[in-house]
Amino acid sequence: MPEGDTVWQTARRLHTALAGRPLVRSDLRVPRFATADLTGRTVLEVIPRGKHLLARIEGGLTLHSHLGMEGAWKVYAPGERWRGGPAHQIRAVLGTAERTAIGYRLPVLELLRTREEERAVGHLGPDLLGPDWDPVAALRNLLADPARPVGEALLDQRNLAGVGNIFKSETCFLVRATPWLPVGELPSPERLVTAAKRLLEANRNRPGGSRRLSVYGRKGLPCTRCGALIRKGDQDDRPVYWCPVCQSGPTS
Incomplete structure (x- = not known):
């Protein structure tokens, strides 16, 4: 999507x-x-x-x-x-x-x-690239269910609008958490909002397909940060990518 x-x-x-x-x-x-x-x-x-x-x-x-x-x-x-x-x-x-x-x-x-x-x-959360962007409201939405995995919370457009499967993996990489970590256990959870915003802002003027990705689609390739091999898993029937060294938390 x-x-x-x-x-x-x-x-x-x-x-x-x-x-x-x-x-x-x-x-x-x-x-x-x-x-x-x-x-x-x-x-x-x-x-x-x-x-x-x-x-x-x-x-x-x-x-x-x-x-x-x-x-x-x-x-x-x-x-x-x-x-x-x-x-x-x-x-x-x-x-x-x-x-x-x-x-x-x-x-x-x-x-x-x-x-x-x-x-x-009207059901959508604050738009990461829209004039209605409100990081405080987005964070409040994400933390409303602290037991929910970070990856699921990011994809829920009612929390914040604009993150898809690619930027779910990339945002989790930036905050050093696996997509399965409960959002309430993430230290400084406001980093989720900041990272997602930064990713979409950085890529909105790039031609399609020219995104610079750290983990998504890079299974078996070395992590750009530590050199460990990127892994691929599944979350809600969608592929997810993460670094086993840089990112902490459950892996399923």
Whole structure:
């Protein structure tokens, strides 16, 4: 599932392509909204909210989408071939005279009133890359269940929004704790919030796939800090990576 930095980049790309221009093409290929026509309306802005995307459109409407595991938004110039996948995977087409945005394999796509956005994203904790970021509230959320493993607490978007499986492993590495350590046993737990924020901030302007990772995806390779071989495990059916020397705590 995309991390918050990827969603932030996607929102910026869509905003640059669509904002301030009227739509000349609109096609929502989901049954509930198949008859909705946004043609003629101006896209006001596209913003991220955690791992969610909100395209605000003239007339008090918002197109809410989530990338899930395999979703993507691609932007094309006039006449450019659409290469994001076969036509049956297209869920949304939003086109201006200059650019066309295509949403592929979107598990969540809904049109709602802008005033009702909280119905879709109101459950989220403070957004690590958003204007609502509140480290005190994020820490309070994380510590609400002190017995919960650090890795699980970080992935719960109700605690803080934006951390995915990659930055879960990377954040745990930075605070020198395994993902299975109960969050209440972590010394100076505020370091979790600081580390997660630093990671997403550092990567949000990097092109996709160019992240500098210390442990994730590096099973069997030497730790960048101590040289021990990185290990790979499983937490809630997701891969997790850690250094057996630098990180303290349970390993399952």
